[in-house]
Amino acid sequence: MFGRTSSRSVATPSPLPDLRLIRCHACDQENSVDASNSVGSKFVTGLNTCRFANNGNTAKMTDDPDLESAYALETPEDNKRLYRNWAETYDSDFVEAKGFRFPALVAESYMNQGGHWPCLDVGCGTGAIAEHFPDDAVLDGLDISPEMLAVAERKSRYRALFEANLKEPLDLPSGIYAGFVSSGTFTHGHVGAEALPELIRVLAPGALAVHTVKADLWAELGFEETFEVMTGDGLITRPVTVAEQIYEDGSAPDGHQDDVGLIVSFRRL
Numbered sequence: 001m002f003g004r005t006s007s008r009s010v011a012t013p014s015p016l017p018d019l020r021l022i023r024c025h026a027c028d029q030e031n032s033v034d035a036s037n038s039v040g041s042k043f044v045t046g047l048n049t050c051r052f053a054n055n056g057n058t059a060k061m062t063d064d065p066d067l068e069s070a071y072a073l074e075t076p077e078d079n080k081r082l083y084r085n086w087a088e089t090y091d092s093d094f095v096e097a098k099g100f101r102f103p104a105l106v107a108e109s110y111m112n113q114g115g116h117w118p119c120l121d122v123g124c125g126t127g128a129i130a131e132h133f134p135d136d137a138v139l140d141g142l143d144i145s146p147e148m149l150a151v152a153e154r155k156s157r158y159r160a161l162f163e164a165n166l167k168e169p170l171d172l173p174s175g176i177y178a179g180f181v182s183s184g185t186f187t188h189g190h191v192g193a194e195a196l197p198e199l200i201r202v203l204a205p206g207a208l209a210v211h212t213v214k215a216d217l218w219a220e221l222g223f224e225e226t227f228e229v230m231t232g233d234g235l236i237t238r239p240v241t242v243a244e245q246i247y248e249d250g251s252a253p254d255g256h257q258d259d260v261g262l263i264v265s266f267r268r269l
């Protein structure tokens with residue numbers, strides 16, 4: 001049997017807190033941080049990223065925006081934060097450096113199928129698709145990120161650009177577009193088939209839609225089921241899908257050399 005030994009705890013004096021105000025990269029708010037001891041502070045030491053900025057998820061996401069960070073997103077607010085930090089370098093360090101093929105493939109497919117104007121670029125980002133359309137294209141762009149839209153605006157390729165969340169009703173009249181295009185938006189952590197009813201609502205009868213879906217997420221993001229219902233209801237033609245490698249050979253982000261996406265095409269009935 002063990003006896004209880006009595007011991008007197010001796011309090012060791014704790015160092016005075018070294019409180020500093022640091023601006024969080026992700027939520028953009030100043031918060032106080034005890035630089036002498038990060039425990040109990042709102043920050044993850046060394047990252048300048050508030051622990052609450054991503055619903056408590058401290059995974060790398062906004063200090064160094066890249067494909068992995070983008071795939072780790074969960075909410076529209078996460079998307080706004082990530083793309084706010086990525087907007088100025090997205091074209092050079094993703095579209096160009098990684099040989100992102102989707103924008104050119106979507107534009108080419110839309111043109112080859114006789115797509116008309118005006119056309120809505122859904123999740124247009126910095127306007128990568130627009131660069132592959134002819135100069136007389138009449139294109140509007142929609143995105144949740146004002147910073148991405150600001151880069152798109154500088155390219156002077158869009159008739160109008162507006163901020164909107166594809167997971168909510170769109171503030172647009174019905175039947176006003178001859179088509180929509182979208183590249184890279186229907187993927188991990190971004191948007192799924194829940195956006196389709198509103199996008200189809202803004203299409204005129206006969207309008208053409210061409211958009212990508214990350215191939216392995218076809219069912220998970222709800223496309224299989226939603227298209228089944230929509231074709232059954234006579235809203236759209238049966239979608240045609242073409243599988244394409246997402247990145248140029250030799251340029252893909254590490255571990256994504258073999259990533260495949262679907263270029264999906266259908267018409268509004």
Ligand SMILES: C[S@@+](CC[C@H](N)C(=O)[O-])C[C@H]1O[C@@H](n2cnc3c(N)ncnc32)[C@H](O)[C@@H]1O
Nearest residue numbers: 079083123124125128143144145165166183184
């Ligand atoms: C990978 S980027 C693709 C941008 C551009 N289409 C391209 O091909 O380069 C995905 C875009 O989807 C936008 N996005 C993510 N979630 C969104 C939402 N809920 N509503 C509207 N846009 C969203 C992001 O802001 C980002 O610009």
